Amino acid sequence: MVNPMTPSEIMRKCILCGRNLRIVLHESGEYTGGNFFRKVKLPVGDGENISLGKQKVLEMEVVEWTGDHEEMEYWECEGCFNEE
Numbered sequence: 001m002v003n004p005m006t007p008s009e010i011m012r013k014c015i016l017c018g019r020n021l022r023i024v025l026h027e028s029g030e031y032t033g034g035n036f037f038r039k040v041k042l043p044v045g046d047g048e049n050i051s052l053g054k055q056k057v058l059e060m061e062v063v064e065w066t067g068d069h070e071e072m073e074y075w076e077c078e079g080c081f082n083e084e
């Protein structure tokens with residue numbers, strides 16, 4: 001029997017403690033297994049930011065850096081997220 005609602009999984013790391021996180025992405029667009037804050041773009045070298053408008057799901061402004069960049073996602077595990 002095939003379950004059409006099978007969620008997909010992605011592997012991420014907690015940015016604070018380095019623990020491996022198994023994030024489960026559900027059909028509804030929600031996720032469990034970690035706490036996602038934002039994508040962090042680190043511009044490298046020469047270039048400029050061009051605004052591409054708002055991203056619908058997370059209400060984040062999407063920009064395109066015309067130069068080189070490195071992109072990383074900011075995740076925290078439950079332990080770090082719940083710690084003061």
Ligand SMILES: [Zn+2]
Nearest residue numbers: 014017077080
């Ligand atoms: Zn952690």
